Amino acid sequence: MDTNNHLELEQMRAQLGILKQKLEKQDIVNERLMRKSMKSKMSWINKYLVIVIFAIPFVAFAMLPMVHEMNISWWWYGFTLVMMTGSIIADWYINYMRDDVFLRGNLVETAERLSRMKRLRLRQTIIGLCLIVIWLAWLFFELYTNTSAADPDSVQHVMGIGYMYGSGIGAVLGLIIGLRLFFKMQRTNDEIINDIEELTNKQ
Numbered sequence: 538m539d540t541n542n543h544l545e546l547e548q549m550r551a552q553l554g555i556l557k558q559k560l561e562k563q564d565i566v567n568e569r570l571m572r573k574s575m576k577s578k579m580s581w582i583n584k585y586l587v588i589v590i591f592a593i594p595f596v597a598f599a600m601l602p603m604v605h606e607m608n609i610s611w612w613w614y615g616f617t618l619v620m621m622t623g624s625i626i627a628d629w630y631i632n633y634m635r636d637d638v639f640l641r642g643n644l645v646e647t648a649e650r651l652s653r654m655k656r657l658r659l660r661q662t663i664i665g666l667c668l669i670v671i672w673l674a675w676l677f678f679e680l681y682t683n684t685s686a687a688d689p690d691s692v693q694h695v696m697g698i699g700y701m702y703g704s705g706i707g708a709v710l711g712l713i714i715g716l717r718l719f720f721k722m723q724r725t726n727d728e729i730i731n732d733i734e735e736l737t738n739k740q
Contacts, residue, residue, distance in 0.1 A: 571736050575647075575729045576639040582632050582722055589628065593621055603700055607693070609679050616675070620668055624661075631657045632722065648733040651726045662719050673708055677701060 597618055604614050631654055638647055684697025 571732055572639050572644075575732055576636050578725055578729055579634055579639065580636075582725065583634070585718070586625075586628055586633055590625055593625060596621065607680055607697055607700060608683050609676070613672075613675055613679060617672065620672060624665060627661050631661060644733045644737060648730050651730050651733075655723055655726050658719065658722060662715075665715075669708070669712075673704070676704060680704070 600614065600617065603609060604611070634650070634654075638650075680697050680701050684694055684701070687693040687697065
């Protein structure tokens with residue numbers, strides 16, 4: 538009887554050992570899948586950054602006709618270029634994360650970095666909105682001044698009014714799109730942080 542009991546205990550230990558190995562392997566697989574999921578969730582932000590970088594030269598070139606036709610000061614145009622360049626540098630510094638941060642990095646440190654990213658992004662958005670108000674006010678002042686000085690029947694007068702309406706509509710649309718992107722980025726960070734907390738709590 539003792540021998541039989543001993544054999545049964547050994548078999549149970551072996552089965553428990555096999556089960557433990559399977560669970561550990563399953564945990565490793567789950568962690569890898571979760572890490573890939575986090576990387577995938579963050580990938581759209583990195584793609585957005587690349588698109589914005591390539592868009593800057595086109596935006597800068599598209600503003601030149603207005604500057605020439607409405608006699609907008611080169612100071613305003615220079616301020617625009619500096620503001621856009623600074624925004625891109627800040628975007629890249631705050632939002633860019635390499636794939637290996639999710640695939641092989643320390644998840645607790647990654648969660649802290651994502652939380653910091655949210656705080657910095659909020660500050661950047663507030664500062665950016667203040668700069669855009671100054672930028673728009675400066676643009677409208679110059680457009681209004683040059684349009685008022687032109688003959689009411691002249692092409693420059695009509696174009697000036699058109700540029701003012703277009704700039705106003707563009708500013709509203711840009712604000713809506715920008716805020717939607719901001720909140721989407723914040724939600725993406727929250728989702729990844731929640732994934733990390735769920736994964737680390739299981740370990």
